[in-house]
Protein backbone atom coordinates (compact mmCIF):
# COMPACT_ATOMS: atom_id res chain seq x y z
CA UNK A 1 0.00 0.00 0.00
CA UNK A 2 1.05 3.58 -0.56
CA UNK A 3 0.13 6.65 1.43
CA UNK A 4 0.25 10.41 1.27
CA UNK A 5 0.97 12.35 4.46
CA UNK A 6 -0.12 15.98 4.67
CA UNK A 7 0.90 18.95 6.77
CA UNK A 8 -2.10 21.09 7.81
CA UNK A 9 -1.46 24.84 8.29
CA UNK A 10 -0.17 26.52 5.14
CA UNK A 11 -0.61 23.32 3.14
CA UNK A 12 -4.27 22.24 3.24
CA UNK A 13 -5.71 25.22 5.11
CA UNK A 14 -5.10 28.89 5.80
CA UNK A 15 -6.10 29.52 9.43
CA UNK A 16 -4.19 32.79 9.75
CA UNK A 17 -7.18 34.98 10.67
CA UNK A 18 -8.46 32.62 13.36
CA UNK A 19 -4.98 32.07 14.81
CA UNK A 20 -4.52 35.85 14.76
CA UNK A 21 -7.82 36.33 16.63
CA UNK A 22 -6.72 33.87 19.36
CA UNK A 23 -3.34 35.60 19.60
CA UNK A 24 -4.92 39.06 19.82
CA UNK A 25 -7.20 38.00 22.66
CA UNK A 26 -4.27 36.37 24.46
CA UNK A 27 -2.06 39.47 24.08
CA UNK A 28 -4.87 41.79 25.20
CA UNK A 29 -5.42 39.72 28.34
CA UNK A 30 -1.74 40.33 29.17
CA UNK A 31 -2.09 44.06 28.46
CA UNK A 32 0.06 43.71 25.34
CA UNK A 33 -0.37 45.31 21.92
CA UNK A 34 -1.72 43.15 19.08
CA UNK A 35 0.61 41.86 16.36
CA UNK A 36 -0.29 41.90 12.66
CA UNK A 37 -1.77 38.84 10.90
CA UNK A 38 1.40 38.64 8.75
CA UNK A 39 3.59 38.56 11.85
CA UNK A 40 1.45 35.86 13.45
CA UNK A 41 1.43 33.80 10.23
CA UNK A 42 5.22 33.83 10.33
CA UNK A 43 5.05 32.17 13.78
CA UNK A 44 3.00 29.16 12.56
CA UNK A 45 4.55 25.78 11.79
CA UNK A 46 6.59 24.82 14.84
CA UNK A 47 3.67 24.21 17.19
CA UNK A 48 1.64 26.36 19.58
CA UNK A 49 4.39 26.55 22.23
CA UNK A 50 6.79 28.14 19.73
CA UNK A 51 4.09 30.56 18.54
CA UNK A 52 3.57 31.70 22.14
CA UNK A 53 7.33 32.15 22.63
CA UNK A 54 7.52 34.26 19.46
CA UNK A 55 4.56 36.40 20.62
CA UNK A 56 6.21 37.01 24.00
CA UNK A 57 9.56 37.89 22.45
CA UNK A 58 7.97 40.13 19.81
CA UNK A 59 6.32 42.01 22.70
CA UNK A 60 9.75 42.63 24.23
CA UNK A 61 9.19 40.39 27.24
CA UNK A 62 11.00 37.49 28.79
CA UNK A 63 9.57 34.01 28.05
CA UNK A 64 9.13 32.97 31.73
CA UNK A 65 7.49 29.56 32.42
CA UNK A 66 4.54 31.08 34.32
CA UNK A 67 3.77 33.68 31.65
CA UNK A 68 4.18 31.10 28.90
CA UNK A 69 1.77 28.65 30.54
CA UNK A 70 -0.83 31.33 31.22
CA UNK A 71 -0.74 32.53 27.62
CA UNK A 72 -0.65 29.00 26.16
CA UNK A 73 -3.71 27.98 28.21
CA UNK A 74 -5.65 31.07 27.19
CA UNK A 75 -4.87 30.58 23.49
CA UNK A 76 -5.58 26.84 23.64
CA UNK A 77 -8.97 27.33 25.33
CA UNK A 78 -10.18 29.29 22.32
CA UNK A 79 -8.25 27.53 19.56
CA UNK A 80 -10.57 24.54 18.98
CA UNK A 81 -13.61 26.69 18.17
CA UNK A 82 -11.76 29.46 16.33
CA UNK A 83 -12.59 28.16 12.87
CA UNK A 84 -14.99 30.57 11.19
CA UNK A 85 -12.42 32.43 9.08
CA UNK A 86 -10.33 29.41 8.12
CA UNK A 87 -10.34 28.32 4.47
CA UNK A 88 -9.12 25.32 2.49
CA UNK A 89 -6.64 26.16 -0.25
CA UNK A 90 -8.33 26.03 -3.69
CA UNK A 91 -8.27 22.55 -5.23
CA UNK A 92 -7.04 20.74 -2.10
CA UNK A 93 -10.32 18.89 -1.50
CA UNK A 94 -10.44 17.64 -5.09
CA UNK A 95 -6.89 16.35 -4.71
CA UNK A 96 -7.81 14.49 -1.49
CA UNK A 97 -10.83 12.98 -3.28
CA UNK A 98 -8.73 11.92 -6.27
CA UNK A 99 -6.04 10.30 -4.11
CA UNK A 100 -8.65 8.46 -2.03
CA UNK A 101 -10.40 7.24 -5.20
CA UNK A 102 -7.07 5.91 -6.44
CA UNK A 103 -6.61 3.83 -3.29
CA UNK A 104 -4.07 5.89 -1.36
CA UNK A 105 -4.25 5.91 2.41
CA UNK A 106 -3.99 9.44 3.77
CA UNK A 107 -2.36 10.74 6.93
CA UNK A 108 -2.32 14.16 8.60
CA UNK A 109 0.91 15.23 10.31
CA UNK A 110 0.57 18.61 12.00
CA UNK A 111 2.30 20.52 14.78
CA UNK A 112 -1.13 21.90 15.79
CA UNK A 113 -2.51 20.42 19.02
CA UNK A 114 -5.01 17.54 18.73
CA UNK A 115 -8.19 19.37 19.85
CA UNK A 116 -7.81 22.37 17.50
CA UNK A 117 -6.80 20.04 14.66
CA UNK A 118 -10.04 18.08 14.86
CA UNK A 119 -12.07 21.23 15.54
CA UNK A 120 -11.01 22.78 12.25
CA UNK A 121 -11.06 19.53 10.24
CA UNK A 122 -14.63 18.84 11.38
CA UNK A 123 -15.70 22.40 10.58
CA UNK A 124 -14.31 22.12 7.05
CA UNK A 125 -15.56 18.56 6.43
CA UNK A 126 -12.01 17.23 6.02
CA UNK A 127 -11.75 14.79 8.93
CA UNK A 128 -13.11 11.81 7.00
CA UNK A 129 -10.30 11.80 4.44
CA UNK A 130 -7.61 10.77 6.92
CA UNK A 131 -6.78 7.29 8.18
CA UNK A 132 -4.08 8.37 10.65
CA UNK A 133 -3.04 11.50 12.56
CA UNK A 134 -0.06 12.95 14.40
CA UNK A 135 -0.24 16.19 16.42
CA UNK A 136 1.99 18.79 18.01
CA UNK A 137 0.99 17.66 21.51
CA UNK A 138 1.21 13.90 20.89
CA UNK A 139 3.42 11.44 22.83
CA UNK A 140 6.32 11.87 20.40
CA UNK A 141 8.62 14.78 19.48
CA UNK A 142 7.27 17.42 17.11
CA UNK A 143 8.25 17.97 13.46
CA UNK A 144 10.98 18.40 12.21
CA UNK A 145 11.69 15.24 14.21
CA UNK A 146 10.72 12.34 11.92
CA UNK A 147 8.84 10.53 14.75
CA UNK A 148 5.34 11.85 13.90
CA UNK A 149 5.72 10.79 10.25
CA UNK A 150 6.88 7.34 11.36
CA UNK A 151 3.91 7.16 13.74
CA UNK A 152 1.58 7.77 10.79
CA UNK A 153 3.36 5.29 8.51
CA UNK A 154 2.92 2.62 11.24
CA UNK A 155 -0.73 3.50 11.77
CA UNK A 156 -1.78 3.52 8.13
CA UNK A 157 0.14 1.12 7.63
CA UNK A 158 1.94 1.69 4.34
CA UNK A 159 5.32 0.88 2.87
CA UNK A 160 5.70 3.93 0.65
CA UNK A 161 4.67 7.48 1.40
CA UNK A 162 4.83 10.88 -0.13
CA UNK A 163 4.98 13.80 2.31
CA UNK A 164 3.20 17.03 1.29
CA UNK A 165 3.99 20.27 3.11
CA UNK A 166 4.59 23.98 2.70
CA UNK A 167 7.42 25.01 5.00
CA UNK A 168 11.00 24.70 6.17
CA UNK A 169 9.77 22.45 8.99
CA UNK A 170 8.08 20.09 6.55
CA UNK A 171 11.08 19.83 4.23
CA UNK A 172 13.33 19.06 7.21
CA UNK A 173 10.81 16.49 8.49
CA UNK A 174 10.59 14.65 5.16
CA UNK A 175 14.35 14.66 4.85
CA UNK A 176 14.81 13.30 8.38
CA UNK A 177 12.14 10.64 7.78
CA UNK A 178 13.81 9.75 4.45
CA UNK A 179 10.57 10.06 2.48
CA UNK A 180 9.94 11.95 -0.76
CA UNK A 181 8.68 15.50 -0.35
CA UNK A 182 6.20 17.50 -2.46
CA UNK A 183 6.41 21.20 -1.60
CA UNK A 184 3.25 23.33 -1.87
CA UNK A 185 4.62 26.73 -2.85
CA UNK A 186 1.65 28.93 -1.91
CA UNK A 187 1.91 28.26 1.83
CA UNK A 188 3.85 29.97 4.63
CA UNK A 189 7.41 29.22 3.43
CA UNK A 190 10.07 31.92 3.92
CA UNK A 191 12.97 30.21 2.11
CA UNK A 192 13.29 30.08 -1.69
CA UNK A 193 11.98 26.80 -3.18
CA UNK A 194 15.42 25.84 -4.55
CA UNK A 195 16.92 25.92 -1.06
CA UNK A 196 14.46 23.48 0.49
CA UNK A 197 14.63 19.69 0.33
CA UNK A 198 11.96 18.46 -2.08
CA UNK A 199 11.43 16.03 -4.94
CA UNK A 200 8.59 17.96 -6.55
CA UNK A 201 6.89 21.28 -6.01
CA UNK A 202 3.48 22.54 -7.03
CA UNK A 203 1.36 25.67 -6.80
CA UNK A 204 -1.81 24.05 -8.16
CA UNK A 205 -3.41 21.18 -6.26
CA UNK A 206 -4.54 19.49 -9.48
CA UNK A 207 -0.89 18.54 -10.00
CA UNK A 208 -0.63 16.44 -6.85
CA UNK A 209 -2.16 13.11 -8.04
CA UNK A 210 0.41 12.88 -10.86
CA UNK A 211 3.22 13.76 -8.43
CA UNK A 212 2.03 11.04 -6.06
CA UNK A 213 1.83 8.50 -8.91
CA UNK A 214 5.48 9.26 -9.69
CA UNK A 215 6.97 9.49 -6.20
CA UNK A 216 4.77 6.99 -4.29
CA UNK A 217 3.45 4.60 -6.92
CA UNK A 218 0.15 3.06 -6.05
CA UNK A 219 -0.54 -0.31 -4.43
CA UNK A 220 1.05 -3.28 -6.09
Ligand SMILES: O=C(O)COP(=O)(O)O
Pocket residue numbers: 007008009010043044045046047048109110111112113136
Ligand atom coordinates in the same frame (compact mmCIF):
# COMPACT_ATOMS: atom_id res chain seq x y z
O1 LIG B 1 2.56 25.25 14.10
C1 LIG B 1 1.40 24.79 14.17
O2 LIG B 1 0.72 24.90 15.20
C2 LIG B 1 0.77 24.04 13.04
O3 LIG B 1 1.56 23.91 11.92
P1 LIG B 1 1.47 22.78 10.81
O4 LIG B 1 0.04 22.30 10.63
O5 LIG B 1 1.98 23.52 9.62
O6 LIG B 1 2.38 21.67 11.28
Ligand SMILES: [Mg+2]
Pocket residue numbers: 007008009010011045165166167170187188
Ligand atom coordinates in the same frame (compact mmCIF):
# COMPACT_ATOMS: atom_id res chain seq x y z
MG1 LIG C 1 2.68 24.03 7.53
